[in-house]
Amino acid sequence: MKHFVPMKARIEKDAVIRIRRSLKGKGALYVSAGQVVTPSEIIGNATVSAGFRTLDLSALLSVPPQEVEKYLVRNLNQRIYKGELLAYKKGWVLGGKKVVTSPTDGVLDFLNTKTGELKIAFLSKKADLPAGVYGVVEVADQERGQAVIRILASRVYGVFGSGRPRDGILKLVSKKDGLVAKDMIQPKYEGYVLAGGSLFFKDAISSAISCGVSGIITGGINAGDYRGMANGRLVFPERLDNDIGISVMVCEGFGAIPLGSDIFELFKEYEGKFVSIDGNKALINLPSPSESSLIKVKNTKLPPVQNDEGIAGTEHVEKTRELWIGAPVRIAGNSYPGEQGRVAALNDSLTLLPSGLKTYLATVETPRRKIQVPVANLEMIC
């Protein structure tokens, strides 16, 4: 009896691919097509507008909103630095004196006299763009502030995710089966891609967004939290356009499911290295940290860049393949989710399950145990 199962690509090692490096604001690229770049090389510089902060001066001064303006000691559109006096209200003998200092460097942008709120625009700053990778520049688009670089990289494909492409340094924050809570997300992880565990709790995801973490890679996620990232839906079309300020890639499924050993072991090799994550495509690029990768990159030609698709990632098509004894498999669904092993035996006759269904079973040998599962619940991994 032949059994066919879906074949899922999880890891693609040492492939020559293209990645895009983009300036975070208006600026200039310092590279040109054909140029070889190294990770520490600055390939561009941009002026980054960093947003704004709102202060409720009416509440801080304990005055009606329309009276806030007369207590301001700085004029609008004036620059102010953190700790400098912003507003002052004289007190009486029994108190009532109010002193408000600026919580940040910025420019006094706008005072709303109806609400008493003051908007302080953060000072824009110059940001260098390092190459982050060993590679050859194929396109340097000054207008869009984007460089397309040909590199050697390993790729990891998740099950689903959310968020536009981002990059950062890979940091493992837990064991492959750990639960990631809020207190494990630290401000020093700004710009990092955090990988870990079987589940990131909702408050950990919120904290990561607040800290400016670029991305999260997890084994599982709670369905309700994913709904929050995906416009309230749980559908998985080919193309997604979600973004909540962080890129998230889920490698196994919903609930607390340990990150697969294959992916986790690869991440260990790349910890502290530059990686890029595309949540909507559920894809991680792990650029080779070795200078010798340039030899293969220089000797490999890719088809011409036609559009963004050719850069963002090749489509990995799911195929079906005949199952054989010894095949590497992963268990999908709600029983033994995400467990990996090799097929030890395949039943030729139907077996009655406790659920009442009759189906063909396979024995899967994992590093810890042997388990029998329906062939329908298996995916062959490669």
Added chain:
Amino acid sequence: MFKLAGLFSSFDNLDQISAESVASWLKNPPPPKQLENYLANRILYPGTLPLTASDMQTDLAILREALKMNKAPAGQRNNALLGDNPFLNTTLRKILIPAPFLDFVPDLVSLTWVFIDALLADRKKQDFFQDLWTIVLTDDTDETVGSLLLPQFKGGRGAVNLKLFDKNYRIQPGSLVVIPCAKDRCEIAYKIQGGMILGKAENSVEVCGGKLGLVVDGRSR
């Protein structure tokens, strides 16, 4: 023959089902978050099979809600030649059960029970003819597998005494009973205390039989 990839492959709005509504069909429901993750994994991996009895019960609960959601919106129920749900033909009073669903549930009784719960449990009867439905398995060719009888008890008391092939059955309010009736047509005689069937307290009728038989659903509605 049409082959389903999974029990839920033909439903594209499973994510609209709430964990609470699924839990309402389960005796010992897991916590809502766990149930929501279970449902999400069924959407993500529609072709996988439930291993345990409790997982099967959860799948059947999800199927009940999925079938209920296939009802046409309230404002679009006027053209009721075929009914307000693709699994009901109200003109011919047929419950239409896709045969491929049987690949993913233990037996026809469980599957029929799901369809009755989802489609008829809270359905307002327009006339007493809707006390009797024919159950049909649909595929390339349709197969009549039995009938459903819905006695109307007044005040939740009484009983149905039913005679089929010289055997007597007594059905209490609140129970659902499946009576074997393998022939194409089966004649039943009934007498109901404290209620009516097809507008009468006592009568003989001919119903469709089949591999399922006669389902008598005495649960209050």
